[in-house]
Amino acid sequence: MQDADEMGMAGVRVELWRKGKQLASTMSDSLGFYSFDSRSTPGGLSPKTSYEIRIAYIQERHKKLSLSAADPAVDPAINNDGVDRQEYAVILFTTEALGISSNSLDFGFKCVERPQVKATLACTGTNAADAMVKVTLKGVKANERFDLTLTKEYSGTTEYVLAHPIPPSGSIFTKPLLDWESDNLTARVINATGCFQDVYVSLLQSKECIRLFSEQSNTASERLQISPNPTPDKVVVHYRGMTTGPVVIQVLNGSGKVLHQESLSGPSDALYRTTLDLSRYQSGLYIISLQQGSTVLSRKIIRR
Structure with a gap:
């Protein structure tokens, strides 16, 4: 569950209902997947039977969920199937014949708690030989983590549980200036809801880094x-x-x-x-x- 261009949302409580009675509940996994089967549902699911899946907008792990509108241009296999029912997002569905699974019952939620951080790149040192490059994040919240790639756009595949904790100092990258193999860095900051923000920095943005580089020729x-x-x-x-x-x-x-x-x-x-x-x-x-x-x-x- 999550919008097609977003990471999956982990830790969302999903409930299975029939005729006004809750039958079972489960939590979405680290990739945003959930399932109901004979192991998680007492008595199992009956074939050719109508059920509804509910997700409460107010969750223990997620302060407030906001349902996305269905988009006809999006592949039906990943489009939002949920509809708004006051306090819940709901999908009504009928099970297939015995032994056939339903794998396209998707919920899409907007990010309402997207990280809002800023990244700075700085060079310190007296000359190019001893200069260090440092990238620091500011405006970080306690539950946010990060991953980075040395590219103009984030090219990684990390998820929240595998991302790196952000140190209290906000420093996420330190390296000798002359050892840095790229002038680009993009950090992806992720929170527990799966919402993320990509921030980009470049060596060319720092006048001090450029000055130290220019001295490289004089000390070579x-x-x-x-x-x-x-x-x-x-x-x-x-x-x-x-x-x-x-x-x-x-x-x-x-x-x-x-x-x-x-x-x-x-x-x-x-x-x-x-x-x-x-x-x-x-x-x-x-x-x-x-x-x-x-x-x-x-x-x-x-x-x-």
Whole structure:
């Protein structure tokens, strides 16, 4: 039970009635599923018999449920089948022949207690080498938990019981700046009713993170210099050779996928210079990797 685009609601008490008499009750599981059968219903369910399923709007675990309207555009298999009956949401149904189950009696409820949090991303440290990235949630309530993915949109599948408790400090992510493989993070904040809120932060939102990144070039090995960093489009790569053999330069995204590769040649102590155009890539974090023989150097670059 829950709307088609929402997570299932756990801990909802569901009642089975017939002719004004309650026959049984059960609780929805962690995925929002419920069932009535011979084990949960004294005497079992009779075939070809009319029953009703009721869910009280006021629940011990859920302060107030609000029934969704049926939507003809939604697949009937997942659309809300419940109707409003004052203090209850009700589904009237008739059982099938003996041995046939009904698997499409769904209740859809609106989220009336959706989390209302804000996320902030900050960088601390004196230079890129010791800088730390920290993501903090504010406005968190006691029953809320979280999960996160390093993407622009939440791509996980967690449910409330498997989500992580939010520390009292609200801090949900801490990592060295130069070790962070992505410039994006989306946190999903979930409460016990199954309602959730997704909040997104990006390294590009923090002026301090960008400043520390820009200092990375100044503190890097003198043999490899890349500027400007951050860049709106192009970067100039300077490299002084350390050994014989061609120099291979790659541009990689935060996931490690090679987006561009080129080779340069010259004597072992040559000063190599090339310009890389990043304007065709979207804003974000990229890695420029340089290899000559067994020597490998890399720098992280922000494309604004």
